[in-house]
Amino acid sequence: MAKSNPYAPRQWQPHEKPMLPGSPSTPIHPTKKRIAFGLVGLLITLTGALSNALVTANLTNLQGTFGAYSNEIAWLPAVYVMGNISINLLLVKFRQQFGLRIFTEAFLLLYVLVAFFHLFVNDLSSAIIVRTAHGMVAAALSSLGIYYQIQAWPAKHRLKALAIGISASQLAIPLARLFSSELLQLEEWRGLYLFELGLAMVALGCVLMLKLPPSDRSKVFEKMDFVTFILMAPGMALLCGVLSLGRIEWWFSTPWLGICLALAVVLIISAVVVEHNRKNPLINTRWLGSGAIIRLGIVMIMMRVVLAEQNSGAIGFLQQVGLQNDQLRGLALAIIAGVVLGITASALTLKPAHFSWPIVTSLLIMMIASFIDSHSNPLTRPHNMYFSQFLLGFSSAFFMAPAMLLGIGSVVTQPKNLVSFVVLFGMSQNLGGLIGAAMLGTFQVWREKYHSSLLGDQLSLLDPNVTERLSQYSALFNSQLGDSALLSAQAVAQLQSVSTLQANVLAWNDTYLLTAGMAFCTLVWVLYRLTRQRIITRRQQQREAAAAQPISATSASMEKQ
Numbered sequence: 366m367a368k369s370n371p372y373a374p375r376q377w378q379p380h381e382k383p384m385l386p387g388s389p390s391t392p393i394h395p396t397k398k399r400i401a402f403g404l405v406g407l408l409i410t411l412t413g414a415l416s417n418a419l420v421t422a423n424l425t426n427l428q429g430t431f432g433a434y435s436n437e438i439a440w441l442p443a444v445y446v447m448g449n450i451s452i453n454l455l456l457v458k459f460r461q462q463f464g465l466r467i468f469t470e471a472f473l474l475l476y477v478l479v480a481f482f483h484l485f486v487n488d489l490s491s492a493i494i495v496r497t498a499h500g501m502v503a504a505a506l507s508s509l510g511i512y513y514q515i516q517a518w519p520a521k522h523r524l525k526a527l528a529i530g531i532s533a534s535q536l537a538i539p540l541a542r543l544f545s546s547e548l549l550q551l552e553e554w555r556g557l558y559l560f561e562l563g564l565a566m567v568a569l570g571c572v573l574m575l576k577l578p579p580s581d582r583s584k585v586f587e588k589m590d591f592v593t594f595i596l597m598a599p600g601m602a603l604l605c606g607v608l609s610l611g612r613i614e615w616w617f618s619t620p621w622l623g624i625c626l627a628l629a630v631v632l633i634i635s636a637v638v639v640e641h642n643r644k645n646p647l648i649n650t651r652w653l654g655s656g657a658i659i660r661l662g663i664v665m666i667m668m669r670v671v672l673a674e675q676n677s678g679a680i681g682f683l684q685q686v687g688l689q690n691d692q693l694r695g696l697a698l699a700i701i702a703g704v705v706l707g708i709t710a711s712a713l714t715l716k717p718a719h720f721s722w723p724i725v726t727s728l729l730i731m732m733i734a735s736f737i738d739s740h741s742n743p744l745t746r747p748h749n750m751y752f753s754q755f756l757l758g759f760s761s762a763f764f765m766a767p768a769m770l771l772g773i774g775s776v777v778t779q780p781k782n783l784v785s786f787v788v789l790f791g792m793s794q795n796l797g798g799l800i801g802a803a804m805l806g807t808f809q810v811w812r813e814k815y816h817s818s819l820l821g822d823q824l825s826l827l828d829p830n831v832t833e834r835l836s837q838y839s840a841l842f843n844s845q846l847g848d849s850a851l852l853s854a855q856a857v858a859q860l861q862s863v864s865t866l867q868a869n870v871l872a873w874n875d876t877y878l879l880t881a882g883m884a885f886c887t888l889v890w891v892l893y894r895l896t897r898q899r900i901i902t903r904r905q906q907q908r909e910a911a912a913a914q915p916i917s918a919t920s921a922s923m924e925k926q
Contacts, residue, residue: 389512389515389516389577389578389579389580390578390579390580391515391516391520391578392578393519394516398575399516399517399518400517401575402513402514402516402517402575403513403514403517403518403529405513405568405571405572405575406510406511406512406513406514406516406517406529406530407510407514407529407533408564408567408568408571409473409506409509409510409513409568409571409572410506410507410510410511410530410533410534411533411534411536411537411540411564412476412506412564412565412567412568413476413503413504413505413506413507413509413510413534414503414507414533414534414536414537415537415540415541415561415564416445416480416499416500416503416561417442417445417446417449417499417500417503417537418537418538418540418541419541419545419548419557419560419561420441420442420445420496420557421442421538421541421676422538422541422542422545422690423541423545423549423557423690424438424439424441424442425684426549427441431488431489431492433489435613436610436613436614437489438489439609439610439613440489440493440606440609440610441492441493441496442496442609443605443606443609443610444493444496444497444500444602445496445497445499445500445503446500446605446609446795446798446799447497447500447601447602447605447606448496448497448498448499448500448501448504449500449501449503449504449791449795450504450601450602450605450791450792450795450796451501451594451597451598451599451601451602452500452501452504452505452598453504453788453791454593454594454597454598454647454648454788455590455594456468456504456505456508458585458586458590458647460508460580461582461583461585462582462583462584462585462586463582464579464580464582466576466577466579468505468509469509469572469576469577470569470572470573472502472505472506472509473505473506473509473565473568473569473572474569475502476499476502476503476505476506476565476568476569477562477565477566477569479495479498479499479502480499480558480561480562480565481562482495483495483499483558483561483562484555484558484559484562504791506568507534509572510530510533510534511526511527511530511531512530512577513530513577514526514527514529514530515527515530516577516578524712524715524717524766524770525712525713525715527715527766527769527770528708528711528712528715528766529708529712531765531766531769532704532707532708532711532762532763532765532766533708535704535707535708535758535761535762535765536701536704536705538676539697539698539700539701539704539758540697540701542680542690542693542694542696542697543694543697543698543701545557545690546689546690546691548560587645587647589639589643589647590647592639593636593639593640593646593647593648594647596632596633596635596636596639597632597633597636597648599628599632600628600629600630600631600632600633600635600636601629601633601792603625603626603628603629603632604625604626604629604633604796605795605796605799606625607622607625607626607629608796608799608800608802608803609799609802609803610622611803611807612802612803612806612807612810616807636648637650648788653789658789660894661768661771661789662789662792662793664724664768664887664890664891665768665790665793665794665797666793666796666797666800667797667883667887668724668727668728668731668764668768668797668887669793669794669797669798669800669801670797670800670801670804670805670880670883671728671731671735671801671880671883671884671887672731672757672760672761672798672801673797673798673800673801673802673804673805673880674731674734674735674738674757674801674805674876674877674880675700675754675757675758675761676802677801677802677805677806678735678738678805678873678876678877678880679696679738679750679753679754679757680693681806681809681873682741682745682869682870682873683696683746683747683750685866685869685870685873686743686745686746686866686870688746688747692747693747695747695748695751696747696748696750696751696754699750699751699752699754699755699758700754700755700757700758701758702755702758703754703755703756703757703758703759703760703761703762704758704759704761704762705762706759706762707758707759707760707761707762707763708762708763710759710763711723711762711763711764711765711766711767712766715766715767715770717770720767720768720770720771721767721771721891721895722767723763723764723766723767724764724767724768724771724891725888725891725892725895726760726763726764727760727761727763727764728760728764728884728887728888728891729884729888730756730757730759730760730763731756731757731760731880731881731884732881732884732885732888733756734753734754734756734757734760735753735757735877735878735880735881735884736877736878736881737752737753737756738750738753738874738877739874739875739877739878739881740874741870741873741874741877742870743866743867743870745870769790805876805879805880808875808876808879809869809872809873809875809876810872811872812871812872812875812876813868813869813871813872815872816867816868816871816872817864817865817868820864820867820868821864824860824861824864831860834860835853835856835857835860836856838855838856838859838860839852839853839855839856
């Protein structure tokens with residue numbers, strides 16, 4: 366008996382036809398099954414997102430566990446992003462050629478195996494290798510979570526499914542800060558990975574029990590796709606490494622950063638040249654180079670840079686004043702509340718004709734939140750930031766679905782651009798986050814040096830306020846130190862410590878003002894583009910109406926005759 370062709374197109378009912386190549390069909394499910402799809406989709410999304418969030422939220426603790434320097438431990442989140450951003454080049458075509466079932470089960474099984482091998486990691490080098498593999502495997506889970514959400518909603522509410530599936534990953538980092546301290550108490554870093562392994566096994570069991578509907582398959586891989594991957598993947602990895610370590614190693618004093626950046630530019634440009642001259646490119650450079658797509662990419666990157674104020678700014682500031690994760694639970698709950706409200710508002714307000722306005726609203730909220738944070742002082746604590754971080758959490762979830770749907774419209778009409786759009790969206794989110802952390806961290810260090818020099822110039826023993834403060838510090842240590850010279854040195858050291866803390870606080874305030882300024886500039890540009898587009902549309906309508914009037918007049922005169 367002849368074997369059926371797996372690439373033969375299926376006959377779909379109108380309501381079942383997959384929206385994009387490689388996506389599942391959408392049959393009608395009973396209500397209980399829809400609820401199950403929604404819960405499994407949320408579980409898969411959080412499973413993939415928590416993988417990196419647990420490490421990012423506990424870098425300081427992991428640094429002590431592995432006995433590593435700050436520049437060494439920073440490789441853990443860096444290599445995760447390297448693997449994640451590189452594998453997106455091939456995942457879309459993998460789904461299209463091998464089918465959703467193999468994609469779903471194979472990648473979740475790989476995720477479980479990687480999480481299992483994480484338990485046997487004993488040094489930083491092996492941890493870096495495993496984290497790279499984890500980033501590659503976790504990249505598949507974000508799209509898988511969206512596919513499950515799509516099954517949970519009827520066709521008329523499918524935009525709500527996309528809003529939930531795309532934005533739910535924003536819950537990962539605040540959730541990690543909420544309970545990761547207890548996991549570390551179990552068996553240090555193995556507690557984190559035991560939780561991750563358990564979550565992955567639960568997700569795998571749910572996927573095996575509740576399978577996605579089938580989709581069309583087609584032969585899409587070409588040999589030149591792998592040439593592009595061999596050029597682009599290491600290029601993006603090197604760029605991620607530079608962005609992650611540049612602030613720590615410092616940009617202008619570490620030669621290998623410049624070498625890696627030069628190699629990254631050469632490799633990425635080579636990949637772009639290869640793709641630009643292909644008949645069936647993996648990445649459609651002409652489509653990505655169009656004005657509308659470039660503008661969309663810039664806006665998404667700028668928003669991700671501004672949102673770095675939450676993890677690199679507010680959390681960095683609070684850690685600077687000595688707080689740990691278990692003291693940030695209230696702040697984490699405020700962020701979670703903001704993200705949940707943002708997802709809900711996005712799902713309820715998404716309209717195809719108004720995808721730009723949630724982006725405008727999010728930018729306005731980001732600007733207000735950053736401006737509120739810019740009034741911090743050394744006594745600022747998490748409860749003082751609840752409202753501002755709630756606003757940032759809301760805006761981080763509110764803009765994501767509209768931003769993605771703005772670009773996906775042209776993908777539906779031209780499915781060959783799907784890989785290009787996935788690469789664009791993934792790069793804007795991953796690279797945008799790295800650029801934001803690098804930019805804000807570098808700016809904060811620069812401003813701290815500036816404020817330290819100003820404060821240092823004012824700390825003169827001729828100033829009575831300075832001598833009074835030194836006397837107070839001497840009184841604090843008088844019972845512990847009997848030597849007057851040591852007592853004086855300790856008082857001076859304490860004054861310098863307080864001065865450094867104040868300089869850092871002022872630098873963080875400048876950083877918040879920077880993010881508020883970037884949000885304002887992006888908002889003005891988006892409003893300008895929307896206003897310009899509306900004026901152009903109105904003029905076209907007036908021309909069409911004017912052109913139609915003579916025809917109407919001619920028809921009327923002919924009828925009279």
